[in-house]
Amino acid sequence: MTLSLTINGTRHDIASDPDTPLVYVLRDELKLKGTKLGCGLEQCGACAVMVDGKVVLSCVSPVEVFDGQEITTIEGIADTEIGQRVQQAFIEETAAQCGYCTSGLVVAATALLSDTPAPDSAATKEALTPHLCRCGSHPRVLRAIERACAS
Amino acid sequence: MSLDAYPLVSDWLTPEQDRLLIHTGKVDIGQRISTALVRIVQEELALPPGQLGIAPVRTGHAPDEGITSGSNSIEQSGRAVAAAAATLRARVLDIAVAQQGGEPANWVLEDGFVHRTGTNIRISLIDLAGDLPPNLPIDPDLPRHSPAQSPKPDMRGITEMVTGTFTFLHDLDLPGMWHARRISPPHAKATLQEIDGSAIDKAEAKGIQVIRDGSFLAVAGPREWDVVKAARSLGIACTWDLGGGFPETDVFAHLAPENADRFPVVDGTPQKAPVPDALDAPDLSARFERPYQMHGALAPSAALAEWTGTELDIKSHSQGIYPLREAIADSLELSTDKVEITHVPGSGCYGHNGADDAAFEAALIAIALPNTPILLKWSREDEHAWEPFAPAMAVQVDAKMTDGCVTAFSAEAHSDTHRGRPRPGPNRAGPAKLLANRFRADAMAPYIAPPNMGKHAGMHRNLDPIYAFPEKRLVKNLVQNLPHRTSAMRCLGAVTNVFAIECTMDDLASQTGMDPIAFRQAHLTDPRASAVLRELERRLDNRGPRPDGTGRGIAYAQYKNAMTRVGIAVDVTVTDAADVRLDHAIIVADSGRVIDPDGLTAQLEGGFIQAASWALCEEVTWDRDGITSRDWDSYPVIRFDNVPDIEVVLLDTFDNPSVGAGEASPGPTVAAIANAIQDCTGLRMRRMPFTADALKQAALAL
Numbered sequence: 046m047t048l049s050l051t052i053n054g055t056r057h058d059i060a061s062d063p064d065t066p067l068v069y070v071l072r073d074e075l076k077l078k079g080t081k082l083g084c085g086l087e088q089c090g091a092c093a094v095m096v097d098g099k100v101v102l103s104c105v106s107p108v109e110v111f112d113g114q115e116i117t118t119i120e121g122i123a124d125t126e127i128g129q130r131v132q133q134a135f136i137e138e139t140a141a142q143c144g145y146c147t148s149g150l151v152v153a154a155t156a157l158l159s160d161t162p163a164p165d166s167a168a169t170k171e172a173l174t175p176h177l178c179r180c181g182s183h184p185r186v187l188r189a190i191e192r193a194c195a196s
Numbered sequence: 197m198s199l200d201a202y203p204l205v206s207d208w209l210t211p212e213q214d215r216l217l218i219h220t221g222k223v224d225i226g227q228r229i230s231t232a233l234v235r236i237v238q239e240e241l242a243l244p245p246g247q248l249g250i251a252p253v254r255t256g257h258a259p260d261e262g263i264t265s266g267s268n269s270i271e272q273s274g275r276a277v278a279a280a281a282a283t284l285r286a287r288v289l290d291i292a293v294a295q296q297g298g299e300p301a302n303w304v305l306e307d308g309f310v311h312r313t314g315t316n317i318r319i320s321l322i323d324l325a326g327d328l329p330p331n332l333p334i335d336p337d338l339p340r341h342s343p344a345q346s347p348k349p350d351m352r353g354i355t356e357m358v359t360g361t362f363t364f365l366h367d368l369d370l371p372g373m374w375h376a377r378r379i380s381p382p383h384a385k386a387t388l389q390e391i392d393g394s395a396i397d398k399a400e401a402k403g404i405q406v407i408r409d410g411s412f413l414a415v416a417g418p419r420e421w422d423v424v425k426a427a428r429s430l431g432i433a434c435t436w437d438l439g440g441g442f443p444e445t446d447v448f449a450h451l452a453p454e455n456a457d458r459f460p461v462v463d464g465t466p467q468k469a470p471v472p473d474a475l476d477a478p479d480l481s482a483r484f485e486r487p488y489q490m491h492g493a494l495a496p497s498a499a500l501a502e503w504t505g506t507e508l509d510i511k512s513h514s515q516g517i518y519p520l521r522e523a524i525a526d527s528l529e530l531s532t533d534k535v536e537i538t539h540v541p542g543s544g545c546y547g548h549n550g551a552d553d554a555a556f557e558a559a560l561i562a563i564a565l566p567n568t569p570i571l572l573k574w575s576r577e578d579e580h581a582w583e584p585f586a587p588a589m590a591v592q593v594d595a596k597m598t599d600g601c602v603t604a605f606s607a608e609a610h611s612d613t614h615r616g617r618p619r620p621g622p623n624r625a626g627p628a629k630l631l632a633n634r635f636r637a638d639a640m641a642p643y644i645a646p647p648n649m650g651k652h653a654g655m656h657r658n659l660d661p662i663y664a665f666p667e668k669r670l671v672k673n674l675v676q677n678l679p680h681r682t683s684a685m686r687c688l689g690a691v692t693n694v695f696a697i698e699c700t701m702d703d704l705a706s707q708t709g710m711d712p713i714a715f716r717q718a719h720l721t722d723p724r725a726s727a728v729l730r731e732l733e734r735r736l737d738n739r740g741p742r743p744d745g746t747g748r749g750i751a752y753a754q755y756k757n758a759m760t761r762v763g764i765a766v767d768v769t770v771t772d773a774a775d776v777r778l779d780h781a782i783i784v785a786d787s788g789r790v791i792d793p794d795g796l797t798a799q800l801e802g803g804f805i806q807a808a809s810w811a812l813c814e815e816v817t818w819d820r821d822g823i824t825s826r827d828w829d830s831y832p833v834i835r836f837d838n839v840p841d842i843e844v845v846l847l848d849t850f851d852n853p854s855v856g857a858g859e860a861s862p863g864p865t866v867a868a869i870a871n872a873i874q875d876c877t878g879l880r881m882r883r884m885p886f887t888a889d890a891l892k893q894a895a896l897a898l
């Protein structure tokens with residue numbers, strides 16, 4: 046049985062085994078390398094994607110779970126106006142150091158602002174708490190999200 | 197140092213088509229050295245960013261600048277690149293004058309051109325640079341050019357990072373490449389006895405290769421997920437000899453003078469001399485401790501290697517590609533020119549993590565599978581259990597006072613080595629420090645490091661208090677044969693030393709009834725230190741008194757007593773559940789001339805967050821079955837929900853040389869948090885991390 050996934054608006058027939066976690070399908074089969082692998086344990090947020098508008102960690106759930114759903118990865122974030130605003134704000138605030146956590150955070154911030162256009166700082170911090178950054182870019186990420194709301 | 201070994205302009209700057217390439221041996225690890233180098237050249241030569249590039253950092257090509265560490269990149273690579281650019285500027289102007297006349301003062305550099313003012317003569321700077329003799333020596337005495345307007349901050353790679361197109365080592369995807377995973381032993385004392393043959397057959401039936409050398413075991417195959425699954429099933433099929441179990445040593449009890457090689461430390465430098473007697477009847481005595489902690493990079497270590505049958509080509513996120521090349525070549529009995537290592541970014545690590553070990557392991561797998569690029573990734577568990585940790589440390593402080601002034605101060609640091617990088621040295625030190633060499637059939641014993649006698653190196657970094665105490669007694673106690681492999685992590689001993697000294701300063705201030713800032717000022721002689729604390733005080737006055745029920749702590753340190761000066765104030769709340777919440781922080785820093793203010797701010801903030809995580813959350817744990825802190829649940833770290841508002845103030849002292857700041861804020865951060873907890877609860881926390889459990893226990897012990 047082949048699966049089909051809609052990723053960033055394009056349908057893909059998937060050849061991977063249905064038990065393969067989504068992140069490996071994205072990175073290795075579809076060569077979408079923007080989604081990162083940090084733990085494979087749903088503990089760090091590096092692998093976040095959006096599924097039907099909600100943040101989902103892609104490193105554990107098998108790809109078959111996503112059959113027929115709309116998936117947005119970091120490569121498709123700029124397709125929405127909110128996503129563009131978030132990316133622009135991250136650039137203006139230089140909200141990254143090594144950048145390994147950044148795509149997950151951009152995805153999470155876009156999902157947050159799509160749901161809540163002007164979250165307060167507590168709501169933003171709560172939404173980002175599943176995401177780790179080991180370089181301490183947190184203050185800049187928080188400033189970037191504020192900037193994205195204001196623009 | 198970099199300039200002596202590489203004295204030519206072309207060692208650092210070369211024109212390449214329509215760009216000027218910067219050559220450096222320092223690598224980007226999230227500290228933005230490449231952005232700072234580009235800015236240095238931009239300021240000097242007024243080249244647009246599109247005309248500047250950084251050459252790949254590759255053995256045999258890049259200047260050998262040793263290890264990217266100790267916040268030395270700006271002082272070493274930065275100074276060399278700046279001097280090369282200043283020489284290039286002067287000589288290019290000479291050529292312009294010789295060709296087109298006028299005086300050097302008639303010419304300006306703008307937007308990639310050399311322009312004779314008042315005329316329409318404009319010559320491409322890159323073209324002129326191409327006319328310079330290749331052996332042009334750097335003139336290190338030329339003054340630095342200061343442009344009227346600094347170039348706009350423009351962090352290299354930021355656009356690619358936010359759009360998901362920045363290539364990390366983990367993202368490399370070469371034609372014919374195979375993925376690899378290792379199968380790790382349960383702990384460092386275990387050896388592989390046997391593998392159930394049917395598990396190997398099963399893996400091989402799926403196109404997976406099993407690579408074994410003694411107790412080093414790995415799997416490789418064309419599809420990553422298949423390899424991950426194979427590593428799991430093979431792990432279950434292994435029988436290990438547990439060697440009597442992993443030692444459950446009480447490390448803090450063991451960190452004591454009777455187990456140590458002891459050296460008095462004078463002016464930051466350990467001496468081979470008898471240790472002076474302890475202070476007689478001190479007014480204050482206390483011991484401060486830090487557990488083993490890990491670098492815990494967000495991406496587990498990885499490396500890519502390919503073996504052609506005669507040569508090894510390695511991509512690594514190591515911070516020291518030249519020493520690593522020697523260690524790998526020596527381990528494999530190859531000559532160094534048969535091994536080439538190129539740096540490719542990994543995720544920020546701030547010290548010696550598994551990068552070097554992974555590079556060697558990828559090479560071992562690649563040699564077993566010639567002509568196939570092998571991308572080895574450690575799993576999250578591998579990284580948590582096998583990276584070299586920052587050593588556990590204990591600092592005993594004793595002080596004597598007269599009339600509100602410290603008259604004698606003693607600090608004794610105890611820890612295992614902070615120096616586990618695979619640098620070459622006697623007894624094949626390089627190979628002995630690569631993890632896999634302990635497990636291969638021809639196993640090497642764990643390396644016992646000689647004491648590091650360098651100034652402010654290792655555990656004695658910042659052991660010497662910056663204050664003018666009439667009598668100081670400082671001792672380094674190197675304790676070895678402890679259970680874990682240890683190495684360099686951001687700041688080395690400075691974290692625990694500054695934690696100890698700055699908490700003691702607060703406790704001494706409170707004994708005399710003095711304000712903590714005033715007490716420190718009374719013991720400082722460096723005017724720049726006083727200026728930092730005055731600015732901190734002014735900012736705190738603007739903020740007003742701390743709200744009821746919260747605590748405020750401050751701390752001051754100058755990294756290595758020679759680099760960036762940092763004063764920090766932190767406001768905290770302690771919840772009913774004894775959780776420490778960080779409310780607000782102020783960081784005042786003096787790093788001399790500021791090159792990249794945004795990058796500097798990022799370093800200071802990043803150092804604060806990492807140190808807050810060490811202070812509040814992080815601790816490696818283990819039992820006789822091995823490491824028990826194997827993921828982000830069992831080894832918690834700070835998350836967004838406890839990130840305070842951080843105010844960073846840079847005192848740009850333009851006439852002073854630029855000094856590194858990547859490691860300046862962590863020490864004072866830990867101390868300021870401890871002092872704030874003390875202010876809020878009356879509890880003096882002397883062992884990191886200050887978790888809710890630790891606070892509750894301290895309260896019960898009152």
Ligand code: FES
Pocket residue numbers: 081082083084085086087088089090091092093102103104105
């Ligand atoms: S990689 Fe998925 S949460 Fe860490």
Ligand code: FES
Pocket residue numbers: 141142143144145146147177178179180181182226494543544
């Ligand atoms: S920027 Fe390095 S992990 Fe976040």
